[in-house]
Structures are given as C-alpha cells and as structure tokens.
Amino acid sequence: MSRPLKRGKACMNCRFLKIKCDGQKPICGPCRKHPKDDECEYSDGQARSRTKALEDTVARLEARLHELEHPEDPTPAVHDPYMQYSPPPQLTRSSSYASSSSFRSHSPYSPPSSPSSFGSSPLGIFDSRGSAMTPESNTSSVDFGTVHGRDLLLQTFLRHASGVGFFLDTKRFMQSLTERSMRPSSALLNAVYMWGAHLSADPREERFKYQALQCAATDLKPAHPQSFLHTIQAEVLLSQYFFRNGNFLEARAHTATAVALALGGGLHRIRSLRHPDVPVIGITEANEEGVHLRAPADAIEEGERINGFWAVFMLQSNLAVALLPAAHDVSGVFEPGGMQVDTPWPLEMDDYKQGLLTSDIHGDSTVRNYLSQPGPSSYQERPSIMAMNARACLLLHRAVYLHGQWTPNVAHSLSTAFDAVELRINTLRSQLPDLAQLDSRSAVRTILLTRSLLNSATIKLHSLYTESSAAARQHCLAAARDMFYFGDTNLQGLGYVNAIMGTLWLTACSVFIAELKRMREDARPAHAPSEEKEIYASLQDGLAALSAFARESLLMRHQLTKAHEAMSGL
Known part of the structure; x- marks a missing residue:
C-alpha cells in the first residue's frame, strides 16, 4: 500500500477536486486515468506552474489597481516574478544585410547614443509596472530622471509620429508629460518609447515592447479624461510596430482591439446627422445608469477623436489589403456594406485649432457618399493631407474588393463601380501637391504613401484586362x-x-x-x-x-x- 503524500505534494488538479493523488510525475495516476481540461501540474517544482503564473499576474494587477486608486501613496519597491522565469526575448536582425547602425547613419533623425544609467521614472511608469528593468538586469536602461535621457527617444519618435499612426496633438501630448492629472497612459508611453528605440537602434526596444504589452490590457481607465483615446493610440502604435516587423497575427489582434474601441466609443459617428446620441460604454454599479464618453473639451480634443477614427480606419484597410489571403476577403467593417461611417474627413491639427471645423459641419454616410456621389464629397474643396491619405486607403481597399468580385459573368454589372472608383482615383491624384511644394518630411512621407496607394489601386483595377x-x-x-x-x-x-x-x-x-x-x-x-x-x-x-x-x-x-x-x- 502506497504511503500518503505529504501536505502540498499532490498535483493542482487533485488538490482542487480533493481526491487522492499518487504523486507520479509528470502525470499522476488520476489525471492519466481521467484526463482533465487543465494539465497535471505540481506547485513544488523549480519551474513556475501555469496556476502560479496566473496567481502572480493577479497579484501584480491588484497591486497596480491599488496604485491607481491611491496615487498619493509612495511607490513601493515591487519584485517582478517574471524576471527569473521568462525575460523578454531579444530582437535579432538578419546578418545578410548591413548593420542597422551603419544604415541609420544616413538618416538625420537618429539621435546619438543615450546614457545607460538607471533611474526611477519621473512619470511614474517604470517604478512598479516596470520592475523588469531592475538595476540587476543585464540589459541597459535609460535614466528618465534627466531631460536628455527622456527626450532622446521622444524626439526620435515625434519626427516619425505621423507615419506610424500617431493622431494625438503633439504639443498637448508633450505638455501632458509634466502634468500628473493628464499624464499619458503607461501603455501609450511605453509604445512611444518602443518606437523611439526601434527607430534609433536602441537596445531597450524589447523592454519597452514588453512593458507596452503588459500595460495595454489594463490601462483603460474611465476616470482618466483621455484614457480612451490613449488606449486606442497605444493599440495603433503596437499594431504598426508588429506589422513592420512581420508579426502579422499580433498586428491584426491589436488592430481588432483598436477597431472595437473606436466603434464602441462611437468615433465613427462623430457629428452624425443620423445617430446624434452618444453610445453607452458601461453601466455604473451604484445607480445602474449608463456611462458615456464625455463630450470633447475643445476643438483640439474633438480633432483628436476624428483623426483617431481615421487612423484606425486606415490601419484596418491597409492590413486587410496586405495580409488577407484572397481579394474577396477584404470587405471589412468599414466598407459601404458594413458599419456606416458618418465622421467627417480628418483635418490637420492646426486646422482644428483655427476653427475650420465649424459647428454647422455634420457627417452623413461619409464613406458611402464619397464612393457613390460625383463632385465634391464633403466640406473640403481641397482635402487635407491626412484626408487624402484616408481616401487613398479607401480607394485601394475598394479596388482590391472589386478585383476579388470580378468574374466574366459579372464584368458588365461591375463596370459602373469600376468607373466610379477610377474616377475617384484620378480626381484625387490631380489634387496631390508636388513633392517640391512640401515643407516637411512628414508631409513628403504621407504624400508618397498616398500616391503609392492610388497607383496600386489603378494597377488592381486594370490588371483584370x-x-x-x-x-x-x-x-x-x-x-x-x-x-x-x-x-x-x-x-x-x-x-x-x-x-x-x-x-x-x-x-x-x-x-x-x-x-x-x-x-x-x-x-x-x-x-x-x-x-x-x-x-x-x-x-x-x-x-x-x-x-x-x-x-x-x-x-x-x-x-x-x-x-x-x-x-x-x-
């Protein structure tokens, strides 16, 4: 007769079900005889079990919740249970090409190497949640206590911000870094630093990505006036990053989150004539009243919401065109047959500040009307650079969709739609400014992208013949x-x-x-x-x-x- 096991030596399944365990490893007798949904795990080994990992995660999130609920408390020294088990992987680059640093020497945007001293963050984002970046870590760390250390990555990022889907007002974002009540979310800040490190070949890139992914799941805080937009912005930056680096599944996952948040918050119905009501995003526990996304505080914040929607729109359209295996699969949530988009076309941030989005401007089937109605389709006789880019994304997405629908039997019935898209392509191409007229590299990048989108749409339409x-x-x-x-x-x-x-x-x-x-x-x-x-x-x-x-x-x-x-x- 087998001797009874010592207390705590049974597997997690037998302990939970309160049945006798024989302690056999790697799989005990009861789990082998009656397989469970959960694996046979022991909590007495050197390796951390999945249950223990979940317990550690819950403890970490509870600590973070306490920190958010009591911002006046001093930040405790927090041990990161992940450090001894699974440090984030290090990025590797193909050796078949020249080193990143040698290539980046041609770019005027790459900052000099930053100091590698460690210090606590004045923004409070790397003290508890960022405990993976401990002084004992072998990876270099940045001293966010100095202006030099903090600004190096920010400056690199901001020079390329519009190209990676950053839609927030830059000046207001920079001001919020110094205001505790308006501080950007941890996920957003880490995503910004991640991009800054990526664009400057900084070895801290993997650490910032690790932190951004950890924070993204828990940073949506209704009490924060900008939490909603910051979460969408972080998801857009993460998706763009993963797409650039060939992690397609992750890119699509973060895009799906951004789309869900944008639709859930009603960003596709800003200034809508058909749907003036603000959608309910939650219910309060106290009196069971609906919680709504508050009205924008000013023109800049409304502009951020409009531009944020179109940033998500373009991201979803581009990934559908690039990643979906068949052309007929690209019809997405923002297509004319899907979710109705009433939000006005985007403007430049300076245009919002100057009051160009007047109170009499409203949206009504913005996408559908642009594709179907001839002549000027909106209040913009000459669209903004961002609006041109959004329309080019839409036209390529539409051209790819029509290309996938084409068969010899339906060629005649689709000819009207083909002609309408081609007319829009040619009209928009004629509105593009000459590259020599542009006074910023950001504008040059956007117009080059817009022109390439239009040319690809032309190729898709005519390649059928x-x-x-x-x-x-x-x-x-x-x-x-x-x-x-x-x-x-x-x-x-x-x-x-x-x-x-x-x-x-x-x-x-x-x-x-x-x-x-x-x-x-x-x-x-x-x-x-x-x-x-x-x-x-x-x-x-x-x-x-x-x-x-x-x-x-x-x-x-x-x-x-x-x-x-x-x-x-x-």
Whole structure:
C-alpha cells in the first residue's frame, strides 16, 4: 500500500477536486486515468506552474489597481516574478544585410547614443509596472530622471509620429508629460518609447515592447479624461510596430482591439446627422445608469477623436489589403456594406485649432457618399493631407474588393463601380501637391504613401484586362513607374516609411516582371530592345527601394525576397 503524500505534494488538479493523488510525475495516476481540461501540474517544482503564473499576474494587477486608486501613496519597491522565469526575448536582425547602425547613419533623425544609467521614472511608469528593468538586469536602461535621457527617444519618435499612426496633438501630448492629472497612459508611453528605440537602434526596444504589452490590457481607465483615446493610440502604435516587423497575427489582434474601441466609443459617428446620441460604454454599479464618453473639451480634443477614427480606419484597410489571403476577403467593417461611417474627413491639427471645423459641419454616410456621389464629397474643396491619405486607403481597399468580385459573368454589372472608383482615383491624384511644394518630411512621407496607394489601386483595377488589352497594360506600367518617382527626395533621408509601402512596391515590381515575361514569351519581334531595357531599369528602381528599407523592416525584407523569387524565371 502506497504511503500518503505529504501536505502540498499532490498535483493542482487533485488538490482542487480533493481526491487522492499518487504523486507520479509528470502525470499522476488520476489525471492519466481521467484526463482533465487543465494539465497535471505540481506547485513544488523549480519551474513556475501555469496556476502560479496566473496567481502572480493577479497579484501584480491588484497591486497596480491599488496604485491607481491611491496615487498619493509612495511607490513601493515591487519584485517582478517574471524576471527569473521568462525575460523578454531579444530582437535579432538578419546578418545578410548591413548593420542597422551603419544604415541609420544616413538618416538625420537618429539621435546619438543615450546614457545607460538607471533611474526611477519621473512619470511614474517604470517604478512598479516596470520592475523588469531592475538595476540587476543585464540589459541597459535609460535614466528618465534627466531631460536628455527622456527626450532622446521622444524626439526620435515625434519626427516619425505621423507615419506610424500617431493622431494625438503633439504639443498637448508633450505638455501632458509634466502634468500628473493628464499624464499619458503607461501603455501609450511605453509604445512611444518602443518606437523611439526601434527607430534609433536602441537596445531597450524589447523592454519597452514588453512593458507596452503588459500595460495595454489594463490601462483603460474611465476616470482618466483621455484614457480612451490613449488606449486606442497605444493599440495603433503596437499594431504598426508588429506589422513592420512581420508579426502579422499580433498586428491584426491589436488592430481588432483598436477597431472595437473606436466603434464602441462611437468615433465613427462623430457629428452624425443620423445617430446624434452618444453610445453607452458601461453601466455604473451604484445607480445602474449608463456611462458615456464625455463630450470633447475643445476643438483640439474633438480633432483628436476624428483623426483617431481615421487612423484606425486606415490601419484596418491597409492590413486587410496586405495580409488577407484572397481579394474577396477584404470587405471589412468599414466598407459601404458594413458599419456606416458618418465622421467627417480628418483635418490637420492646426486646422482644428483655427476653427475650420465649424459647428454647422455634420457627417452623413461619409464613406458611402464619397464612393457613390460625383463632385465634391464633403466640406473640403481641397482635402487635407491626412484626408487624402484616408481616401487613398479607401480607394485601394475598394479596388482590391472589386478585383476579388470580378468574374466574366459579372464584368458588365461591375463596370459602373469600376468607373466610379477610377474616377475617384484620378480626381484625387490631380489634387496631390508636388513633392517640391512640401515643407516637411512628414508631409513628403504621407504624400508618397498616398500616391503609392492610388497607383496600386489603378494597377488592381486594370490588371483584370492586361491579358487582352494593351491599353490596360500601359495603365499598369504607368502607375508602377510613378510609384518609384521620388523627384529630388532622398528616399533614405526620410528615415522611415510606412510598412504598407513594401506591399505596394512589390505590386509595382510584379507589373514589371509580368511585362518582361510577356515580352520574352511573345514570339513576335514587336518590342524594341530599348523598351525592354526601360522596363528592366524600372524594376531595378523598385528593388533598390525595397532594399533601402529591408535592413530595418522584416516585412520589407520579406517583400524583397518575394520579388527576387518572381524574377527567377526571367
């Protein structure tokens, strides 16, 4: 007869069910005979069990909740139970390319190396939640107690902020860093520092990502006047980051969260004529009354909400185009057949400050009307740069959707929709400013992206007819060539381009490759050698653009590899 186990030596399942455990490892007799949903785990080993991990997480969140409820209490020294078990992984870059630091030396945005001394954060975000960054850690840490240490990453991020989906007012965001009551959420600050570290090849990048992910799940605090927008902003930054680095599942997950928050808070119905009521986002326990997102305090805050919605809209559209496996799958929640969007088109922040969004401006089926109604579609005779970008995202998304719906049997019925989208593409292209007229690199990046989105939309529409129409092939070639026309702009000097550019550039390269293959397979000597040489030169321009950013973006590297694979038959 087996001897009874000592107290605490039974597995977690048997202890919970209060049944006799024989203590056999790795799986005890009762768990082997009657498998449970939970694995057979013991709490007496060196490795931390899943139950213990959950208990540690609950304890950490309870401590954080107490900290939020009692901000006047001094911050305690908190031990991070994760440190001895699973430190965040370190980022690795492909050795087949030049080092990140050597490439970034060409960028005017990369700051000098920051000091690696450790100090507590004056913003209070790395003292308890950031306990993974302890002095005993082998990784370097930043001294947020100095202006120099704090600003290095912020300055790097802000120079590229608009390109990664940052929609908050920059000046107000910077002011909030010094005001305790308006302090940005921990998830947002860590996401900002994560991007700053990523863009400057700072080794702290993985630590900031680790903290941002930890905080993102618990930072939505209704009591904070900007908590709602800050949470959406953090999710957008995380999604853009994961997309750029080839983590597609994570990118889509954070995008889905941002979309859910935007819709739940009614950001798609700002100034709506049809739905003037503010949606309920919760119910109070005391009197069971509905909780609403409070009205914006001023024009700037309303502008942040409008721009925040369109940032989420563009993110969702771009990821659908880039990541979904089939063109007919891209119809998303913001498509005309889905959720109705009434929010006005976005403006620049200075436009909101100057009162250009007057009280008489309202929204009504913004997306549907833009696609279906000819002529000016909104109060903006000349749309803002951000509105142009949003419309270009919409048009590419729509072109890809129509491309997926096309079959020979429905070609005639879809012709009206094709013509409407093409008209919108050409109209918007004619409104784009010349790159030489732009006075900031941020604007240059946005217009380059907008133009590439429009050119990709043109390619998607006309590629249906390239087998039978020489005119369609010329439309595709012209759009592909225009994608790599940068004027006097130093492409590498931009420092950063949106990750979707890799997908767009690959689309253009595919046009050149397909045309070269068609020429070489055509038995008729109807093509002059100079024409083939010109197309090949355009293809090399595309490969050079992808190569310029492949060193730093895994997604770009992936697209470059796909382009080279497609060239194998040439």
